[in-house]
Amino acid sequence: MKAFVMQGIGETAIVEKERPEPGPMDAILKPTVGLICTSDCHTVHGAIGDRDNLTLGHEVVGIVDEVGSEVEDFMAGDRVAVGAITPDWNAEAAQEGHPSQSNGALGGWKFANVKDGTFAEYVHVNDADGNLAPIPKGVTDHQAVYTADMLSTGFAGAENADIPMGGTVAIFAQGPVGLMATKGAALQGAGQIIAVETRENRKELARVYGATDIVDFQDGDPVAQIMDLTNDRGVDAAIEALGADETLQNCIEVTKPGGTVSNVGYHGEGEFRHIPREEWGVGMSEISIVNDLCPGGRVRISRLLRLLQAGKVDPRKMTTHEFSFDEIETAFEMMDDKRDDIIKPLIRFD
């Protein structure tokens, strides 16, 4: 089968690989639609170290091709979604309430990290009963594929922010995760949703997904703008969706005492992140700093599919470009450059 792989840092290629085989609890999935993620680009640039011939990709939906002997709830032919994170559900961290951390920090992240990812003609999914979700009628593959990471991660940013009904929130950066954090804040009942962004098409989409105010950092210090918009009280919660030191600091600076800073950005560089001591209230401000790795699993993905089915969110507006699997190298390069106002490139496998 064909697979789109990383061949050492900075190198990608389409290669031939063996079709994977399922263990007793696993499934083999035949992808129909996938998405490229900025973190695929990070990976190729070496963010998680070198990899040799590792298939890339973690956002995909498709058709079950084969299941292992112990799988009970799925069979070949089922149309399914699968999370970017596929936890080991009996692991200690999962029992502790953190399935994404099963078997070590970020251990639920298997695709394109510790095993082959989803940009291939066949994809191995561990624990099919625990990690696949049937796609309901009326939900297209194009919609469903957004549950794997963008909806799950973005919404988690909003859920962890613990925004009170009618409360105030600022979301730093409106890439696809930030946009879904903005939508997530709306779905959590936030009353004032301040989106920080400078690109025009992303600012527009932020409005579509529920932002009540836009702060463009090219118009001046975003912290000052947000304090103005909140009558100098600061926000109940701030969401970091970029992965940068400065925006994390900004989040702490705009959050009121007792509020929450919720990180979903992937912090790929630097030895430290910096907490500004005074704005942190010398360690006594009751500001919490929380974070998450994309929640996965059958229940999570099924809930997100239910929101799509009910029409509560339409993620397709983020699909700015479409490609066939043959064109994936071009798609990957465009995503890497953020060329042509790209937000999410969709890959069709047929």
Next chain:
Amino acid sequence: MKAFVMQGIGETAIVEKERPEPGPMDAILKPTVGLICTSDCHTVHGAIGDRDNLTLGHEVVGIVDEVGSEVEDFMAGDRVAVGAITPDWNAEAAQEGHPSQSNGALGGWKFANVKDGTFAEYVHVNDADGNLAPIPKGVTDHQAVYTADMLSTGFAGAENADIPMGGTVAIFAQGPVGLMATKGAALQGAGQIIAVETRENRKELARVYGATDIVDFQDGDPVAQIMDLTNDRGVDAAIEALGADETLQNCIEVTKPGGTVSNVGYHGEGEFRHIPREEWGVGMSEISIVNDLCPGGRVRISRLLRLLQAGKVDPRKMTTHEFSFDEIETAFEMMDDKRDDIIKPLIRFD
């Protein structure tokens, strides 16, 4: 000044009363717009015992007429909203996180319970800094008056239900509190929102406020219908917004193990409510039964006003009738009878 009072069980009248005086932390409010609540009717019928010459009403907005000597944040002329519940914020229950229960069970409920209510030309509000909220520009009195009880109580029903993002919920009865619980469930990110109701105009409004499914109990057992709609899994949460024994039992019956039953109905009659033992999992199903008295206070009301300001909810669709203060007895009778498909009657004080 004129006041609409209860003169013993079953008796109401418009009478002359002395204008109240503020204590050092209090304010006197001149109402502009009010709403009649079904619980006013319950009160007149004796639900909380006899009352002599007690002014009725607890849903109002208006203009500050006078403030006490220690009030810092408000002055005469301010346009303000006030919750139906006006807690004593330094009381033990408030410090314990339950301000509505300050000074005894339901002790934050003062209007038309332990002191004169809001259907008068002047209204006394305890702890003005703690219990008034400025109405922002762009929010009309007609919108704002819904924060006092309907939005606060209905939304609390949804917040306490602990509905996971994309989860499933059933709301029993679509009176104004139930409708706002439905809207609250939508604002909390529910994926499937099943509204139980039989009156046509309420069923329509439920759709407007976010219901994805309507269950009409005249079409058969609502429990069976809800189990059908959820593939026999039951809902993550059920909200009781009627105050009846049967619907509370239904809530337990449709809630999946580990789910939540959230009561906001006012249970006015009977010695007991009944928990069906087997559906309760013989006390081991991990179904929680929680409830709330309408949250009040400056922060709560301000957050709800922010939702109105942002256009996230339009409660005016529930105003089926309007009256002048002179006509309040007619309005009260119609509400008591639920005549003419009435949902909420609005009272204008000018």
Next chain:
Amino acid sequence: MKAFVMQGIGETAIVEKERPEPGPMDAILKPTVGLICTSDCHTVHGAIGDRDNLTLGHEVVGIVDEVGSEVEDFMAGDRVAVGAITPDWNAEAAQEGHPSQSNGALGGWKFANVKDGTFAEYVHVNDADGNLAPIPKGVTDHQAVYTADMLSTGFAGAENADIPMGGTVAIFAQGPVGLMATKGAALQGAGQIIAVETRENRKELARVYGATDIVDFQDGDPVAQIMDLTNDRGVDAAIEALGADETLQNCIEVTKPGGTVSNVGYHGEGEFRHIPREEWGVGMSEISIVNDLCPGGRVRISRLLRLLQAGKVDPRKMTTHEFSFDEIETAFEMMDDKRDDIIKPLIRFD
């Protein structure tokens, strides 16, 4: 192998059975020490319906005899504990945070319910990696066997009660689960711990496990006594550890507005449990009614073992009687009659 079984309602016997075989993820355990539970008696009396030749028992520790091909963390010869509840960790309810409810209400309860229990020479344990826990050095089998149910259930009663540090709690009934709820309340930092009981040896043990006050219902209405002990404020939380309608009502009656009623009693009889409407604050008191089925799993059991290892609790004081496996019928009868001030009878398998 020998097994102690239920042969229809009211009938028990020691019989010969086939030794069980492990599936790929399972283990076979050779018991060393077990405990008889009152719920074994309930089962024999028909509480969960008829059973034919079902091995009884769910509290046991022992030595791993064999593991399935996929088991990673255990091998023959390991000394291990296992919870009374052995969840399916990838099931939907487990992913929702309720592993004890995996695969339907109370579905994690497999031993002596849907499969053979632990009173046999060999015991089948599903998902060994997820459900076994190594017993640390310095913890005896006699101590460790209490983690299976008594510590896990009793402590859960206290944990779910959400007792604030220094808060007040009443625990109704001081059987072994109630005693461990009392100890659990002490371990959760309760300031006033009121144990309700009438048997002398249980009252004494309640003191040992941390009760600050004893209420004997033979001295008068326990509700009145508890209100007296709390200056008429009521308790922050009440724990039901008996499984009776009257004590559940008492729990609601003694709990202050905003408090929690935490049920761990097994309610074996009757169509309904009764919520007293007025003491429930007509559905607006903010009293929560929660419950639990004994938490199981490797993490839970390991944490409980850690408490034993650190000497934070000594459950052996509850072992009033000891028997060999040959004498289990006598032990069972004594437990059924609650003869000779029995609290827990220990079974030795060697």
Next chain:
Amino acid sequence: MKAFVMQGIGETAIVEKERPEPGPMDAILKPTVGLICTSDCHTVHGAIGDRDNLTLGHEVVGIVDEVGSEVEDFMAGDRVAVGAITPDWNAEAAQEGHPSQSNGALGGWKFANVKDGTFAEYVHVNDADGNLAPIPKGVTDHQAVYTADMLSTGFAGAENADIPMGGTVAIFAQGPVGLMATKGAALQGAGQIIAVETRENRKELARVYGATDIVDFQDGDPVAQIMDLTNDRGVDAAIEALGADETLQNCIEVTKPGGTVSNVGYHGEGEFRHIPREEWGVGMSEISIVNDLCPGGRVRISRLLRLLQAGKVDPRKMTTHEFSFDEIETAFEMMDDKRDDIIKPLIRFD
């Protein structure tokens, strides 16, 4: 009256001042016993900026001397405790659940910050009903004075750490706050309590208060020692009770994915605190960083007094030195130097 004051940075003196007068909701307290806190020393050294003639001290108990006209629950002659933090209970932050942050960051901290502190013959307490707590019979002034700050702050460190029953925790530094965090961890049911300290008398006291393991950083890297003690899994929670950058980093390094870092140290110096990016899981480890300012108020202090009354904690072991009020300058200097293995110096006012 006499008062011990700060007269500019680095200067203290005993001076004569006017006795304060109560506002309508306030009380005047006549101290009997006080404690000196290291943060008094920080204040004199300029940590919160310059102050002129500000009375020092925030830990005291005493007798009510006079109450304002609106005070309901206290009268002259009452023996009472008062928290170091005395919130404005109707403020927005208090309504949001963060009373210590009322009226701005750390705004509930009034004594020796924005108004005169407690080292004087008479002390003004705002909102007597909300902020005083009666001392129960059987609790001495010497015990009760520890509720003001040491018990409240230390225990908060443990409560916020969200330690599961039987879980593991490391507490960095065993000064009086750290010792009470250690005791708090024990009272929250921790199973393994690792205290980090190097002074012998503090290590001994840590054992007394519940530590199961001691890590002396003079014996090597405390992070490595803690990883060893936890079989390389890390702890469920780490508590920072020193206020240093390095220990905060250590906390993040020893906390397992999904765990909690709970800060109660006062971070008095430096522009930033540093989050080690990799150990933080590149922002996706699900490690939360939380913090607290000493909780105050009648309910909090009453709960802590209840723990003293029940004998669940004896803080007097921390009192290494005693002085009369006349000798307070000597006491202050010893505390500043941490001379003679001082932990807490007690001041007697009679």
